[in-house]
Amino acid sequence: MKFSVLSWNIEHFKGGAARLKKVASHIRKQKPDVFALLEIENVDVRALMEEAFPGYDFALTDGPEVQEILVGWRRSAFQQAVFSQKREFDVGNDRLRPGALLSVRHADVWYNLLFLHTDSGTDAPAFGNRAEMFGKTWKLKSAxxxxxxxxxxxxxxxxxxxxxxxxxxxxxxxKFLRVDAPTEIAALAEAALEAGMQLLTKDRPVTWKGSAGESNLDHAIASASLSFSRFGPEADAPQVKVKGWPDLSGATQASFLADVSDHASLYLEIV
Known part of the structure; x- marks a missing residue:
């Protein structure tokens, strides 16, 4: 393994001692070299995470949007790290999140890690914003x-x-058919292939759970030139671990959903 990466939507994360402890515990169990937390709604969270993870450096997106993306990286894991905010990913809408791009140099090779939180909704504007944000991703890959x-x-x-x-x-x-979630995901996978990338496979079919049911919302997409650990003995075993509420059941799961996050985290290892 060269290094590991975790991404997690924490759901309106403002801090708070009890919740921070649970969030930090979940991250530590997976020992990522890089992690990104989505839906940060209080700049004080950065200081709290610096206290919880003293061996990491942190960067936080900043703008008029309510929710930000916090990225942390293990100081000893990389020769160099450069963080940049990719404002073009808000597609001209200042309520949307920018992309958080961390470029790291490992063994004299540069890797670009882009963390995104795209527009949410099944209405036409949200769907169109997502499509445009994905288009920005392919353009970044081309550049x-x-x-x-x-x-x-x-x-x-x-x-x-x-x-x-x-x-x-x-x-x-x-005469109109709803574009369902699996169709949007299939189209995303096809567009990724055309851009020389791949939609990585996960070890669970869903990543979010709420009153409306369960959904497959969180994903990882990577350049075809990258290789990843496989979590299983099969040649086509999943490349991404989905951790959090899907590991639990009953009252324990309900507590995690209510007190920590309705999203599961994604974890992978670049090899």
Missing amino acids: LDRNLGGDGASRLLVMGDLNTMGLMFPKPAK
């Missing part, structure tokens, strides 16, 4: 490839809450 001489070998990893929940037409009629 990175050009910087390496156009050989397609750039190392880009994209992780986060991509909110792949489909599209509901505003005026249902027989």
Whole structure:
């Protein structure tokens, strides 16, 4: 393993001693070299995470949006790390989150880790915003490839809450069909392939649970040039671990959903 990465939507995370302890415990169990937390709603969370993870450096997106993305990386894991805020991923809407890009140098090789929290909703504007944000991802991959001489070998990893929940037409009629979530995910996987990337496989089919049921919202997409650990003996075993509420049941699961997050975390290892 070269290094490990975790992405997690914490659901309106403002801090608080009890919740912070549970969040930090969940992260420590997986020992990631890099982790990103989505839906940060209080800048004080950065200071709290610095206290909880003294061996890490942190960066936080900053703008008029309510929710930010916090990224932390193990100081000893990389020769160099550069954080940048990719404002173009808000697609001209200042209520949407920018992309959080961490570029790290490991064994003299640069890796680009982009954490995204795309627009949520089944309405046409949200669906269109997601499509545009995905388009920005493919353009970033192309730009990175050009910087390496156009050989397609750039190392880009994209992780986060991509909110792949489909599209509901505003005026249902027989001639209109709803774009369901699996169709949106399949289209995302196809677009990734065209861009020289792959939608990574997960060890569980859903990542979110709420009053409306369960959904597959959180994903990881990577350059085809990247390789990952497989979590299982089979050649096609999953590349991403889904951890959190799916590991629990009954009252314990209900407590996690209520007190920690309704999203599971994603964990992977670049090899």
